[in-house]
Amino acid sequence: MDSDKGAGGEQAPKETKEGQTTQAGQATQAGQATQAGQTTQAGQTAQAKNKKNKPITQMGQSTAAREHKNTLLIDLLHWHGRAIEVLNTISGSDFDPATDIMFLTRTLKSDQEYDICFVLKWYLLVLFEHQSTINPNMVLRTLEYLVLAISDILNKNDEKSKKYATKLVKIPKIVAAVLYDGKRRLKPEERVLEFNSHFADLPMGIKPLVYPLFNAIPRSLNFEVEIIDLLDPSSKKILDASPTLRGYAELSIEIRKQIKKMKKQAKLNDVPDDLKLALRRAFTICIRNGSPI
Numbered sequence: 397m398d399s400d401k402g403a404g405g406e407q408a409p410k411e412t413k414e415g416q417t418t419q420a421g422q423a424t425q426a427g428q429a430t431q432a433g434q435t436t437q438a439g440q441t442a443q444a445k446n447k448k449n450k451p452i453t454q455m456g457q458s459t460a461a462r463e464h465k466n467t468l469l470i471d472l473l474h475w476h477g478r479a480i481e482v483l484n485t486i487s488g489s490d491f492d493p494a495t496d497i498m499f500l501t502r503t504l505k506s507d508q509e510y511d512i513c514f515v516l517k518w519y520l521l522v523l524f525e526h527q528s529t530i531n532p533n534m535v536l537r538t539l540e541y542l543v544l545a546i547s548d549i550l551n552k553n554d555e556k557s558k559k560y561a562t563k564l565v566k567i568p569k570i571v572a573a574v575l576y577d578g579k580r581r582l583k584p585e586e587r588v589l590e591f592n593s594h595f596a597d598l599p600m601g602i603k604p605l606v607y608p609l610f611n612a613i614p615r616s617l618n619f620e621v622e623i624i625d626l627l628d629p630s631s632k633k634i635l636d637a638s639p640t641l642r643g644y645a646e647l648s649i650e651i652r653k654q655i656k657k658m659k660k661q662a663k664l665n666d667v668p669d670d671l672k673l674a675l676r677r678a679f680t681i682c683i684r685n686g687s688p689i
Contacts (some may be wrong), residue, residue, distance in 0.1 A: 643689035
């Protein structure tokens with residue numbers, strides 16, 4: 397088509413002044429806009445059809461599912477009494493549910509922060525992390541969280557400057573655990589993660605270093621994190637002692653049942669809305685069955 401003609405084929409006046417747009421240019425822009433709009437609508441329609449017809453094969457392992465359950469457990473443990481209840485169960489302590497605690501919130505990155513972290517009367521720092529996938533690096537992540545938490549505590553209590561003084565600065569004792577509810581049950585060697593296991597071995601032929609720290613890491617420098625598998629039969633004693641963890645474990649199992657049932661009925665299409673429906677159904681069933689969620 398002649399470049400000086402409009403959409404209807406008529407001769408378009410050429411540009412007479414700088415900055416003016418010819419009718420041909422307007423028609424071309426309009427045609428492009430219309431075509432773009434049609435393409436967008438067609439693309440959205442195709443996506444909708446594809447979304448509707450696409451089989452759901454990974455819903456139970458989706459990021460949305462993990463985030464919903466992760467948020468749920470975090471919300472539960474941000475209740476004062478529940479947090480102390482879980483602390484007593486895991487550590488064997490017997491703190492009163494009304495004991496004063498201070499929750500800490502610290503963002504490491506724009507999309508990463510520790511789950512549950514609180515200080516109990518200055519002498520105990522508690523960190524609980526939730527995992528629905530197996531991660532052998534949780535001890536490193538836990539240490540990272542604890543270092544930042546201790547830094548926050550020192551800043552809040554005006555202890556930061558005292559680090560450079562001659563008097564020993566005291567920090568709270570630490571209780572750290574990972575609460576796991578993934579599909580696969582943990583192997584015995586996966587239940588306790590050790591900081592020492594992350595040290596790289598020296599290459600063959602390298603003479604052992606003289607400084608004792610590098611020859612053998614002293615036990616006092618080691619740091620361990622226990623991974624508690626909430627859905628494993630071996631955790632029954634813990635669940636019996638903690639209504640909060642038992643209720644969450646029962647809900648976690650029921651959520652998976654509902655997701656599997658909805659997938660079988662081919663009713664799971666829109667992840668956020670359908671997941672909320674599965675959560676509501678799971679909540680209803682658990683409450684009806686007397687679960688302490």
